[in-house]
Amino acid sequence: IVTKKDSAESNTNYAQGGIACVMASDDSFEAHVKDTLIAGDGLCNESVVRTIISAGPDEISELERTGVKFTEQDAYGAGYDLGKEGGHSHRRVLHAGDITGREIERALLNRVRASSNITILEHCIVIDLVTTGWLGLSEPNQCVGGYFLNQTTGGISAVRAPYTILAAGGGGKVYLYTSNPDIATGDGFSLAWRAGVPIKNMEFIQFHPTCLYHPDAKSFLISEAVRGEGAELVNAKGERFMKQYDSRGSLAPRDVVARAIDREMKVAGSPCVYLDIR
Known part of the structure; x- marks a missing residue:
């Protein structure tokens, strides 16, 4: 394994929210597939969507066998503290506190380092x-x-x-x-x-809607889980605006929310919008 910095330095290491997977008794693969196809605006490969979603529970079990420890709670009948994020109709996001990516990477790197046939070349x-x-x-x-x-x-x-x-x-x-x-x-x-490998779908760049805005400091991600637990996006006047763009409000898919925030800022001439978590 060749990596350009420390082995833990990656986007995964900064991921907070969690992994969407059908675990609760009131959820289903069909509901997750439907949510995904809607969020994908008809551009998803449905067979791939179904394959990934149906494999989810087994992959979660595999991560747990590797040493990943997801936050537990029995409130949703699945043994996990399931969160809800944009585009999802049910609570199905497993997480490890607010450092899910780091926890997954920790377990996987420990497994790699314990394997004598794998060499990591850093920097x-x-x-x-x-x-x-x-x-x-x-x-x-x-x-x-x-x-x-x-x-x-x-x-x-x-x-x-x-x-x-x-x-x-x-x-x-x-x-x-x-x-x-x-x-x-x-x-x-x-x-x-x-090397001559075909490249496709380069237009699909995902913009996460929310990060800390500070004119003099480097921004950092504000997890979608904050909106999943009830935070609302408001403009400089304190007005909620997402219902104007999508019936799902602040829990609309990321592309919808990102475009709405961009428009609100441009129309008002504001440098940012706000998350109201009161």
């Missing part, structure tokens, strides 16, 4: 993938590894591999305002494209 930036086409071979083009810069030593090394997986995260840092960490610079997209 290494992949320069490019090595393909048979790049090597000038006549056989069908395929990836045979990659080479990278070790930022600690300044040396360049290569890894030969029969299989190469790019799990490099997104490119949030191409935007001036983002809650993504500094490493989210889209490296995986460019590596894949240069």
Whole structure:
């Protein structure tokens, strides 16, 4: 495993809210599928949606066997403290306090470090993938590894591999305002494209609607779980505005909420809107 900073530094490490999964007795796979297809505005691949949602409970069990500890509570009949987030009709978001991503990453990294056949190379930036086409071979083009810069030593090394997986995260840092960490610079997209891998759906960039606004400080994410527990978005006059845009109000899907906030700010000339959690 080659990673450009510390092994724990990733978007996952900053994720707060949790994982949506059907766990409660009053919920169902069909309800979760319906919510997902509606939130996807008809652009989802339904077979993929159904596969992922139906596999959810087993994957949660696998994470627990790995050592992830989700917050427990019996109020919803599932043994978990289930939250509700935008676009969901039921409480189905499992979480570990407000550091869900960090808890999942902790357990997975512990498993990796306990595996003698896995080596982690930190502070290494992949320069490019090595393909048979790049090597000038006549056989069908395929990836045979990659080479990278070790930022600690300044040396360049290569890894030969029969299989190469790019799990490099997104490119949030191409935007001036983002809650993504500094490493989210889209490296995986460019590596894949240069190697000849087809790239698709690049227009689907998700904007999380809420983060702390401060003119002099770096912003940070405010979890969607805050709205799930009743917080309402209000403008500078203290007026709730989300019902004007969607019947689900402040718990509409993220793209709807983000566009509404953007419009409210532009119309009023305000630098921000507010979350009322009273």
